[in-house]
Amino acid sequence: MPSPPEAFLIFKTELKRLELEKERLRIQYEQRISLLNEELDYLKEQINSQESMLKSAFDYASKLEQSMKAFKEDIIQDKARLKESRH
Structure with missing residues (x-):
């Protein structure tokens, strides 16, 4: 069986290297x-x-x-009651 041409072996080696690089980049990604x-x-x-x-x-x-408004209303009502009780 004749050996493959040198260019084919170089191509095969380069292809394998690129596949490994692609896998490394995929994992990194x-x-x-x-x-x-x-x-x-x-x-x-x-x-x-x-x-x-x-x-x-x-x-x-x-x-x-709301509590402050209610408190203010209470104060106003208390003042009004005090005013009424004084008269």
Whole structure:
């Protein structure tokens, strides 16, 4: 059986090297994508936490505003009652 031409052997060796390089790059790409997805998930979690915290703060501020208005109304009514009781 005659040996293959030298150019074919060089081509075959180069093809194998390129296939290995392609696989290495694919693995590297998948690792980077995985890390980016982990970071993205972490950032989404942080955003959700901050959104929840802001909602709680807004709810608290709204309730506090309502309490202040009710307190102000109570003061106005108490002043009116004191005025009426003096006369």
